[in-house]
Amino acid sequence: MAKAKTEGKSNKSSGTKKLVTIIGVLAFIAIIVVIIVLSIPANTYGAVERLNEASQSSFLENESEKTRYEKSETKIAGSTKNYYNQEVQDIKVLSGSINKILDYYNEYLILADDNKVFSKNYKIIKNNLEDANTYQDEMNNYLIELNNLNDNSDSHLQYLWIDFRQTFSTYLSSITSAIDALNNCYQGCFNNTFTNNLSSTNILNTVDDFLIVISNEFNTLVETDLKNYTQKDYNYQSHGKIILLDNFVNNYIVNDGEITRYYFDESLQTKYNKINSFYQTYNLTNFTTVIESIEDDGKISLTFQQQDTDGIYSTVKEFLGEM
């Protein structure tokens, strides 16, 4: 009896040991798997490839797309909906600016450090550029339909233009999100380089601010200019902002001298310290309220109550390219 009891105890004890061993081994394997999974770098190269494609094929980058768009432009100009002309022309300008911005980031992304900032942003870049590409196809389909309109009904023309605008607005939203994420990578994935400095921070953040404002205004236009509405309901306000953005991109992105020379040019350091002091002085985190006040003639209408004794706001207005 005693022996049976002992044997029973021994069996239980050996069974428990086996269970503990199995659990221990499983836990060890689980830890190894977690370590391996965490160690595998995120598939960030997809974002690089996508940006590469986007910068070469963004809206109105290729000639056939441009020709198609200009045909639509001519058709609208010859219709009773020619009050859309400025908007149509500005979309061309805006698309050109977007392409230059994507080109700029395309020169950097492949070299970026594959760190936490990259991991956090590469999917935003990739997914938004892919979405933008889909919307671009839809936009082109609307343009083809518009160009093929046989009837003299300007209503149909208006419907197609409004459909185009709605899709363009969504395209612009996606592009804006992608560019914002690209900016995050630029600032967060290049450690201690000549081209990641206070000037580049201010310039690229300002590009983001411009795009956010313009994108919001197109969203508003989508909501306010509906099918069968007339000119009296049409309130397009982005002309000045698009022109200033285009100038800004040419002056600071295409010609990136103020970024590349920053660390060797004290006058640039002074300039950007001044621009950067705007936020604290006027208790703002970005330039969007300033940009929102840009009028069609390129003038900035926003004023502040406090006096600009140090010339900070005037420096900012000059930086934004006020006409």
Next chain:
Amino acid sequence: MKKNKILLTILSITMFFTSLTLVACGGNNEGNPYQDFQNSLTTYLADATLFKDGTTAIGSIETNFYFNNFNYKNSEGKIEGDKNYLVLNAYGMNYIQDYSAYLENLEGNYNYSNLQNSLNKLNESFEKIKIESKNIYNADTNANIDIYNGFYANYLDEAKNFINAVYDTAINISNFLIEDVNVLEGFGTDKQTIEQTQFCLDTQVLYVFDDIRKLLLESGEGKQFIGENLYDGAVANLSYFANISTKNVNLLTAEMADELLEKAELLEGERVYLNKALESFSLYEYVEVYESSIESYQKDESNAFAYYTELQKYYSDSNNFLYQYQNFLSLNIYE
């Protein structure tokens, strides 16, 4: 009890191997390669065919390590070979000669293995170039161009390898002196010395020369691409830095020393991305295979344009970083 014995045994073995590792990784002052460096340099200079006797100037750099018979033939006779090789080699060898001397009488425990390894490789490379140098020396001056230049091609290959080994050695010396010996301690403060300033600047120029070496001799495979923007920019910078490197240096203020260090760190930071571009972009293929068409290169390497842009920013654009850096040094640091 049995369990305790097993644990004790494991502990003992672990401690034994740990101490072995510590001993292996730890420094010891034996094996200071100072004398080996001196012997090697003496051997190099003693070779009558490889280096010209005495001191020779190449541009503003004076050196005892001027490649002899560094020329090729064309229909007009012997033409001096690519000066870039001469300048790069001269500066690198001068650096080794000057700063290996710091190893003499060094006190403290140091790990000299990197220094010794790079010197060994340099010696191996020397043996190979010595042979090719003799071959071209022995080549009949009346031999037809193809024969002569056949020997020259081999000599050029080994010269390229030798220069690569020179820079590997020189950079190991600089790393050793900065990181292990801490020769720049106090630099940027009131305690800094003129010797530290000189060392800091010489080392900065060494790193820049190494950047140019990587483009010309590795990415460009040692070929001359005169008229090619990237090549011309790098060669121009080689000349600027060679020129300023021989100028006198004043004792800097602490603030200026700080600014120098800040710029040096930025260049070091930029170098990380430069090297990424250099790893993936072949200047040789760009010119020879793709006929200097970045669009063609882009068809095979989708990021060619991005790499090319980074290289241009560094070496050849109108505001290229090397030019701006040497301008800063020239205006603020050198006399």
